Amino acid sequence: xxxxxxxxxxxxxxxxxxxxxxxxxxxxxxxxxxxxxxxxxxxxxxxxxxxxxxxxxxxxxxxxxxxxxxxxxxxxxxxxxxxxxxxxxxxxxxxxxxxxxxxxxxxxxxxxxxxxxxxxxxxxxxxxxxxxxxxxxxxxxxxxxxxxxxxxxxxxxxxxxxxxxxxxxxxxxxxxxxxxxxxxxxxxxxxxxxxxxxxxxxxxxxxxxxxxxxxxxxxxxxxxxxxxx
Amino acid sequence: xxxxxxxxxxxxxxxxxxxxxxxxxxxxxxxxxxxxxxxxxxxxxxxxxxxxxxxxxxxxxxxxxxxxxxxxxxxxxxxxxxxxxxxxxxxxxxxxxxxxxxxxxxxxxxxxxxxxxxxxxxxxxxxxxxxxxxxxxxxxxxxxxxxxxxxxxxxxxxxxxxxxxxxxxxxxxxxxxxxxxxxxxxxxxxxxxxxxxxxxxxxxxxxxxxxxxxxxxxxxxxxxxxxxxxxxxxxxxxxxxxxxxxxxxxxxxxx
Numbered sequence: 001x002x003x004x005x006x007x008x009x010x011x012x013x014x015x016x017x018x019x020x021x022x023x024x025x026x027x028x029x030x031x032x033x034x035x036x037x038x039x040x041x042x043x044x045x046x047x048x049x050x051x052x053x054x055x056x057x058x059x060x061x062x063x064x065x066x067x068x069x070x071x072x073x074x075x076x077x078x079x080x081x082x083x084x085x086x087x088x089x090x091x092x093x094x095x096x097x098x099x100x101x102x103x104x105x106x107x108x109x110x111x112x113x114x115x116x117x118x119x120x121x122x123x124x125x126x127x128x129x130x131x132x133x134x135x136x137x138x139x140x141x142x143x144x145x146x147x148x149x150x151x152x153x154x155x156x157x158x159x160x161x162x163x164x165x166x167x168x169x170x171x172x173x174x175x176x177x178x179x180x181x182x183x184x185x186x187x188x189x190x191x192x193x194x195x196x197x198x199x200x201x202x203x204x205x206x207x208x209x210x211x212x213x214x215x216x217x218x219x220x221x222x223x224x225x226x227x228x229x
Numbered sequence: 230x231x232x233x234x235x236x237x238x239x240x241x242x243x244x245x246x247x248x249x250x251x252x253x254x255x256x257x258x259x260x261x262x263x264x265x266x267x268x269x270x271x272x273x274x275x276x277x278x279x280x281x282x283x284x285x286x287x288x289x290x291x292x293x294x295x296x297x298x299x300x301x302x303x304x305x306x307x308x309x310x311x312x313x314x315x316x317x318x319x320x321x322x323x324x325x326x327x328x329x330x331x332x333x334x335x336x337x338x339x340x341x342x343x344x345x346x347x348x349x350x351x352x353x354x355x356x357x358x359x360x361x362x363x364x365x366x367x368x369x370x371x372x373x374x375x376x377x378x379x380x381x382x383x384x385x386x387x388x389x390x391x392x393x394x395x396x397x398x399x400x401x402x403x404x405x406x407x408x409x410x411x412x413x414x415x416x417x418x419x420x421x422x423x424x425x426x427x428x429x430x431x432x433x434x435x436x437x438x439x440x441x442x443x444x445x446x447x448x449x450x451x452x453x454x455x456x457x458x459x460x461x462x463x464x465x466x467x468x469x470x471x472x473x474x475x476x477x478x479x480x481x482x483x484x
Contacts, residue, residue, distance in 0.1 A: 010403075020407070020411040061410055161307055
């Protein structure tokens with residue numbers, strides 16, 4: 001039931017997200033790759049480090065949009081009472097919301113992967129599928145951490161717009177600090193680079209997944225102590 | 230100003246002032262950080278060629294061409310969101326509709342207040358950059374900052390107007406936010422790929438002057454005041470806002 005509730009609340013966003021990533025991938029395909037005269041396979045080109053910035057930036061924006069929304073916003077809309085009347089713990093609400101968001105994000109990353117493979121059908125080779133799967137995992141894990149940050153912000157901030165803004169600036173501010181401080185030497189710290197790291201550093205991905213889980217746990221602690229009377 | 234309009238303007242201001250205040254604070258902080266820490270940040274850039282190795286070039290790259298400009302583009306989108314569609318979703322629409330003014334007046338006043346905020350936000354670097362530079366013993370030409378403010382305000386109003394139009398059509402907060410941000414980011418790029426429109430400049434390029442005849446790339450300075458770009462941008466923004474106000478006036482809120 002909670003999963004269905006979370007799905008109903010976010011499905012329109014997922015639809016918009018699917019359209020957006022299709023448009024972003026299509027733009028990359030239509031412009032740069034065609035202009036380069038097909039010298040590289042499309043999958044390699046898009047998943048490679050440089051050319052996929054527009055798709056990656058759109059994916060991060062969408063992860064923040066998919067992660068936003070919690071009891072705090074429901075309180076602002078006057079529907080929190082109905083949710084709180086459900087015979088479930090707040091922990092279950094947070095977990096269901098985070099899990100549905102993560103599933104949607106994985107589906108979105110998988111959709112991008114399928115899209116890129118479909119667009120590169122003419123230059124198909126088995127290596128592209130393996131590479132795509134690896135990048136889908138990387139994007140899902142890193143996007144999951146961004147989603148957890150957005151969920152935490154939406155628990156802390158009642159206004160949806162401000163929550164989104166704080167999440168966005170929090171992410172890019174963090175990336176700027178990582179870049180300036182030299183922490184970018186360690187793959188686990190630089191999420192943006194980790195998403196397109198061709199080496200697939202599994203240990204770093206595990207660390208990012210743990211950090212994302214910690215953010216959700218922090219959100220739960222915040223929500224648990226809040227009085228909605 | 231008639232009292233009714235003043236009341237509506239006050240309402241629009243109250244609804245968006247926290248967003249505006251946070252946006253202004255973030256943009257101001259960014260400018261101050263780039264100026265106060267210009268020495269280590271320029272060292273980190275490691276630029277050896279013009280214009281990046283000059284102070285004016287550094288300010289252009291950091292504030293007017295990349296980080297500051299990108300942030301401004303997102304903030305103006307955020308300032309435009311809200312409106313009667315959102316109020317219906319929040320259950321507060323009845324109070325607004327009880328006010329004795331036509332629907333389109335609500336939208337017009339909200340657009341006017343939002344545009345005022347966009348102008349104020351665009352003017353912020355124009356004040357902070359020359360003043361902050363003077364405080365640390367460097368110089369950034371005030372006329373350059375003012376011209377960039379004009380570009381930001383005019384071109385930014387297109388992003389604002391596009392987002393405003395979305396807010397009139399889409400009721401859900403997050404859906405409107407997603408559509409607005411993605412539309413402002415993707416649609417201009419998509420338009421330039423259409424046959425016959427490939428020479429259409431991107432909003433980002435118009436705001437920063439990148440690859441535009443009014444920017445001297447060697448010195449990273451504007452060589453003239455691009456009145457044509459400003460006027461054209463305002464016409465496009467006015468067109469989008471007119472459509473939004475027209476749609477808002479046609480809306481029926483029964484049921």
